[in-house]
Amino acid sequence: xxxxxxxxxxxxxxxxxxxxxDEISAPWTLxxxxxxxxxxxxxxxxxxxxxxxxTLVHGPGCPVCVTPLETIDRSLAIASRxxxxxxxxxxxxxxxxxxxxxxxxxxxxxxxxxxxxxxDALQLxxxxxxxEVVFFAIGFETTAPPNAMSVLQASRLGVGNYSVLVSHxxxxxxxxxxxxxxxxxxxAFLAAGHVCTVMGYWEYPPIAEEFSxxxxxxGFEPLDLARGISAAVRQLEEGRAQAENAYPRAVTxxxxxxxxxxxxxVFETCDRKWRGIGEIPESGLRLxxxxxxxxxxKKFDVGSLTTEESSxxxxxxxxxGRKKPADCPVFGETCTPEHPLGATMVSSEGACAAYYRYxxxx
Amino acid sequence: xxxxxxxxxPTGGPELSCLLxxxxxDRIVLGHGSGGKLTGELIEHLFYPALDNPVLLRxxxxxxxxxxxxxxxxxxxxxxxxxxxxxxxxxxxxDIGRLAICGTVNDLAxxxxxxxxxxxxxxxxxxxxxxxxxxxxxSMRDAADEAGITVIAGDTKVVEHGQADGLYISTxxxxxxxxxxETSGRNARPGDALLLSGTIGDHGIAVLAARGExxxxxxxxxxxxxxxxLVEAIYSTGAEIHTLRDPTRGGVAASLNEIARQSxxxxxxxxxxxxxxxxxxxxxELLGFDPLHIANEGKLVAFVPQESASDVVEAMRKHEYGRExxxxxxxxxxxxxxxxxxxxxxxTRIVDMPAGELLPRIC
Numbered sequence: 110x111x112x113x114x115x116x117x118x119x120x121x122x123x124x125x126x127x128x129x130x131d132e133i134s135a136p137w138t139l140x141x142x143x144x145x146x147x148x149x150x151x152x153x154x155x156x157x158x159x160x161x162x163x164t165l166v167h168g169p170g171c172p173v174c175v176t177p178l179e180t181i182d183r184s185l186a187i188a189s190r191x192x193x194x195x196x197x198x199x200x201x202x203x204x205x206x207x208x209x210x211x212x213x214x215x216x217x218x219x220x221x222x223x224x225x226x227x228x229d230a231l232q233l234x235x236x237x238x239x240x241e242v243v244f245f246a247i248g249f250e251t252t253a254p255p256n257a258m259s260v261l262q263a264s265r266l267g268v269g270n271y272s273v274l275v276s277h278x279x280x281x282x283x284x285x286x287x288x289x290x291x292x293x294x295x296x297a298f299l300a301a302g303h304v305c306t307v308m309g310y311w312e313y314p315p316i317a318e319e320f321s322x323x324x325x326x327x328g329f330e331p332l333d334l335a336r337g338i339s340a341a342v343r344q345l346e347e348g349r350a351q352a353e354n355a356y357p358r359a360v361t362x363x364x365x366x367x368x369x370x371x372x373x374x375v376f377e378t379c380d381r382k383w384r385g386i387g388e389i390p391e392s393g394l395r396l397x398x399x400x401x402x403x404x405x406x407k408k409f410d411v412g413s414l415t416t417e418e419s420s421x422x423x424x425x426x427x428x429x430g431r432k433k434p435a436d437c438p439v440f441g442e443t444c445t446p447e448h449p450l451g452a453t454m455v456s457s458e459g460a461c462a463a464y465y466r467y468x469x470x471x
Numbered sequence: 472x473x474x475x476x477x478x479x480x481p482t483g484g485p486e487l488s489c490l491l492x493x494x495x496x497d498r499i500v501l502g503h504g505s506g507g508k509l510t511g512e513l514i515e516h517l518f519y520p521a522l523d524n525p526v527l528l529r530x531x532x533x534x535x536x537x538x539x540x541x542x543x544x545x546x547x548x549x550x551x552x553x554x555x556x557x558x559x560x561x562x563x564x565x566d567i568g569r570l571a572i573c574g575t576v577n578d579l580a581x582x583x584x585x586x587x588x589x590x591x592x593x594x595x596x597x598x599x600x601x602x603x604x605x606x607x608x609x610s611m612r613d614a615a616d617e618a619g620i621t622v623i624a625g626d627t628k629v630v631e632h633g634q635a636d637g638l639y640i641s642t643x644x645x646x647x648x649x650x651x652x653e654t655s656g657r658n659a660r661p662g663d664a665l666l667l668s669g670t671i672g673d674h675g676i677a678v679l680a681a682r683g684e685x686x687x688x689x690x691x692x693x694x695x696x697x698x699x700x701l702v703e704a705i706y707s708t709g710a711e712i713h714t715l716r717d718p719t720r721g722g723v724a725a726s727l728n729e730i731a732r733q734s735x736x737x738x739x740x741x742x743x744x745x746x747x748x749x750x751x752x753x754x755x756e757l758l759g760f761d762p763l764h765i766a767n768e769g770k771l772v773a774f775v776p777q778e779s780a781s782d783v784v785e786a787m788r789k790h791e792y793g794r795e796x797x798x799x800x801x802x803x804x805x806x807x808x809x810x811x812x813x814x815x816x817x818x819t820r821i822v823d824m825p826a827g828e829l830l831p832r833i834c
Contacts, residue, residue, distance in 0.1 A: 113756065119743075122816040154818015199759075225684075225758075331816045446826045457759065467820040470809065 112358075116330030117153075125335040126158050129342055136162045137345050138294045139338065140287070140430050142280060143301035144171030144458025145329055151463040153331040159338070166294070166430035167463075169283055170301050172248045172276075173200050173456035174428060175383040178416040180276045181206040184245055186411035187274065188214045188221050193409075194237060196230040197245035199223045200457045205449055207417040227259035227273070234263070234271035243405045246273040251303045253277055253394060254368040257375035260396065260403045272405040275395055278381060280304050281312045282392035287429060288320040295430060297341040299327040299334070302356045307372075309364025313352035321350040328356040375400055384452060385425025422451035427460050434461040441469055499599040504629030517601075518625060521608045522615075526588070526623040534623040536588050536645075545650025549584035551575050552643040560603060560637050562681035564674075564692030567640055568607035570768060572614035572622075573697045574719070575644035580702040581715040581771065583654040584646030586620035591642050593627045596635040607638065618697035620644065652706065656733035658713040664780035665738060665800035666773040668701065668793045669694070671723055672751040675765035679754070687757075689750045696769030701792045708786045710779030717771045721825050724763040726772060727810045728824040737805030740812040740822060744799045764825040774802065 115121075141147060147167045150156050156165060169175050185206045188195035195211070202211045202223065215221040220240075224230050227244045234242035246256040256273060263271040280301055287295060300313060305326045313324045323344035327337025337355040344351060354360055372394070381393025396404045421439050426432040434440050434453070444450040446462055453459035502509040519528060526534050542548070555571045565573075576586045591611065595604065615622055677693040679685055698717065705712060714734070718726040723745075727738050747755075747762045755762050769792060775783050780798055787793030800812075810822040 113752070117815050119816040152814070152820055153816050154814045154820045155816065157818050158816070331814075331818075466823045470807070470811065470821055 113330065116328070116332040118332060122155070122331045122335050123158070125332065125339050126155075129163070129335070129339050130160045132339070132342055132346055133160050133162050134346060136164065137296050137342060138164045138166060139297045139299060139341055140166045140168045140295040141299040141327070141334070142168040142170040142284070143303070143329075144174065144456065144460065144463075145303070146170070146299060146301070146327065146334060147460050148458060148463045148467075149329050149331065150334055151467045154467075155331050155334055156468070163338070163342070167427065167433075167460040168287070168298075168430060169383060169386060169428040170249065170280065170304075171428070171453065171456050171458040171460070172252075172278060173204055174424065174452040174459050175278055175385065176204070176247050176276045176452070177382045177384050178207060178418060179382075179414050180274070182414045182416055183406065183411055184274055185209055185211065185214055186414070187243055187405060187409045188219045189217075190241075190409065192241050194220045194222060194233055194240050194242045195245070196222050196224045196233065196242060198225070198247075201245055201247065203449070203455050204452055205455065207415070227256050228262070231259045231263055231268060231271050234268050235266070238270060241270050241272070241408075243409075244271070244273045245276075247276040249278055249280055249301065249304050250308045250372065251301075251306070253372045253376060254307060254365075257371045260375050260400050261371070263403055264400060269402070272403045272408050273396070274405040275376075277376065277394035278383065279378065279392050279394065280308075281316060282389050283383065283386075284316055284324075285320075286386070286389045286392075288316070288322065290429070292431070295322070297323040297325070297345055299337045299341060300324050302326060302328040302333070302360060305356065305360040305364065307365050307368050309362050309369075310352050310354060310360065311362055311364070317350050317352045323350050324352045326352075326354045326356050326360050328359065383428070385428045419450040424451035424453040424459075424461070427453055434464040437461070441465060497601050499595045499597060499601060499604065499629055501597050501629050501631070504595065504627055510627060513627060517605060517608060518627075521605070521612050522622045522625075523612075524621050524623065526621065527625075534588070534590075536623055541587050542647050543649070547648040547650075549579050549582050549646045549648050550643065551578035553578065553641070555640045555642070556636065557678060558636055559678075559681050560607065562678050562693055563690075564677055565695035565768070566607055566610050567638060568610035569614045569695050571640040571642050572611050572618060572620065573695050573768060575642040576614075576618040576620055576697045576699055577717045577768075577771075579644050579646035580699045581654070581717055582648060583652035583702070583706065583712065583715070584648045585703070586618055586644060586646045586697075586699050588623045589615065589620050589642055589644040590624040591622055591640060592625060594635050594639040594641075595627065595629045596637050597629055597632040599637050604638070607640075614697060618699050620699075652712070654712050654715055656714055656716065656730045659730055659734040659736055659738075659774040659802055660713065661736065661802050661804040662777055663713055663774040663802040664777045664798050665727075665740070665802065666775065666780060666784060666787070667723070667745065667797060667799045668698075668771045668773075668787055669769075669795040670746045670748050670751070671718070671767055671770060672747060672755065672762040672765035674768040675722070676751045676754045679758075685754055685757070687754075689754065691748065691750050691754070694767060694769035696792050698769065698771055698792060701771070701787065701790045704786050704790045704793070705773060705783055708779065708782045710775050710783050712773060712775055712783075714774035715771055718767050720766050722762070722764040722766060723772065724761070724810070724822050724825055727822065730774070731808045731810055735808055736802045737807055738800055738802055738810045740800040740810065742812050742815045744797055746795050746797060761825070763822060777801070
């Protein structure tokens with residue numbers, strides 16, 4: 110098995126889509142949580158194969174998109190300091206802050222480097238003892254374990270010149286916030302498969318019950334998505350509201366217990382602002398007090414930051430699933446991946462970028 | 472004279488330094504670019520023996536190629552230029568020298584030109600191992616011989632340590648387009664079939680692997696190859712060859728989008744037909760890349776009339792650099808100039824111009 114080809118098999122996908130078509134008898138609105146799922150849907154053209162009674166709305170599962178503007182501006186200020194080597198995953202490099210972005214900071218002489226893992230950043234810190242290495246630790250629960258590990262290792266090895274700028278978000282509180290909003294249209298969720306490989310899906314049954322919504326853990330390949338959608342539609346048609354796993358090859362109910370323990374050891378939950386949505390209580394992670402030495406926010410005093418969002422960007426409404434990119438008056442016009450006005454356009458997981466890249470002809 | 476006296480710097484007067492540096496045979500030094508004795512030695516001992524041909528060896532300020540012998544009645548001249556800054560200098564399947572020759576030869580071939588002459592301008596970093604330069608230049612000779620092109624002029628400059636990343640090469644090539652060939656990015660039209668000569672993404676991934684940026688080992692090698700003889704095989708079918716392009720930086724996606732704009736057409740691809748090596752696909756999945764965006768240095772796309780497509784594919788497959796040639800799409804009438812793709816599951820998506828991945832120095 111190659112684990113990719115089988116889940117991209119066109120015949121299998123169309124078979125599942127036919128099953129959905131046979132099953133569906135009413136209009137339903139589903140939200141896929143994760144930006145990676147949005148991209149996969151639009152990239153494979155799956156959305157155009159599904160029956161028209163099905164509406165897919167795109168959730169806030171794009172960590173880049175929901176990183177507060179203040180945090181981005183803070184990262185830019187830190188990256189501009191001459192003693193700093195600022196490291197990040199590639200997708201943050203072009204995200205615009207109030208006035209600039211990491212790409213431009215690099216072009217102006219800042220030492221900004223793309224890494225594929227925070228442990229690479231830690232290694233950089235060990236190799237450059239006279240510099241301060243900062244890792245931009247953004248993401249959902251998926252990336253929290255390696256970030257936690259890097260802090261733990263830094264602490265054990267006494268690497269004093271390593272720190273992380275944390276902007277972690279947790280999925281279940283966001284789901285609750287969306288479901289609790291008065292105008293909510295979402296009737297079922299496709300839960301973020303890779304968050305669940307870490308966290309399991311034990312957090313979802315209470316939500317499914319409280320709000321009467323099916324929550325189906327779903328993967329990312331076209332067949333995974335088709336199966337997740339099929340399971341959600343079946344539950345809706347049958348009037349059920351359960352947490353279900355349609356990604357069993359990667360997700361278990363309990364999840365990755367050691368990884369969860371690692372997260373708890375290094376991080377604690379906190380209130381968090383989601384860009385475009387607002388504050389959601391207990392929806393973020395921050396470093397525990399005992400790891401304060403590795404907190405870049407505390408280490409670098411960048412003064413007060415005044416942020417300036419674009420007045421025309423509707424990214425917030427898109428992230429909440431209320432609008433689609435095509436609803437935006439500047440989509441594809443003044444706002445493109447090369448000149449993004451907001452994070453949903455520049456992030457590789459953002460809904461606007463997905464539509465622009467793969468689906469703007471529809 | 473007591474030792475202290477000998478070692479005392481003379482007071483008064485200008486700082487003196489020895490103008491005749493010690494001979495350095497293992498590394499390039501600034502003197503190699505000064506146009507004096509060291510430069511001369513570099514040319515005589517390295518460049519001339521490796522590149523060896525009468526036009527080059529005449530040694531004048533400008534080369535005088537035998538243009539009357541090379542050109543025929545009705546021929547057109549084609550000229551192309553490139554700079555090569557790839558890192559690292561040596562990678563599986565090639566090196567910056569081979570890349571420099573093949574890059575320009577291929578650009579000429581894409582307008583139907585048979586390669587004739589090429590120039591090579593070197594910017595060397597102080598401290599570059601002499602042996603590396605020898606290897607690169609020999610590699611250029613080998614590639615030039617394979618392509619049927621001759622290096623007839625060159626230049627060498629040396630910059631301080633820390634600049635030029637070892638070595639940059641700039642090439643300008645000249646070729647002849649036999650009368651009757653009308654191949655241009657402007658000539659693709661509805662009814663054309665779109666052909667691809669082989670697997671995509673090999674070069675870009677090979678270079679990333681050589682930089683140690685893949686978390687796994689792979690045996691992917693760059694496809695850096697001169698395509699001139701493959702292109703001649705294509706023309707020898709007698710088919711009208713509307714457009715040829717070699718998808719380098721930006722990959723197949725960039726080339727097709729350019730052609731769509733130049734020719735004012737819409738291009739339809741079939742994802743299932745596009746050959747990608749498993750290792751390249753795997754690397755792209757891990758790194759979040761689209762194989763359609765990754766550079767190739769030994770592949771071409773061709774737009775030919777539908778009725779000629781199978782003949783051209785057959786001719787390509789008979790050639791060592793076209794064994795996996797196939798039809799991957801077509802041109803249709805459409806008001807919008809764009810590239811669309813039927814996906815593996817039967818959906819449709821746009822194939823956009825890549826927005827610029829973080830893939831520095833791959834060519």
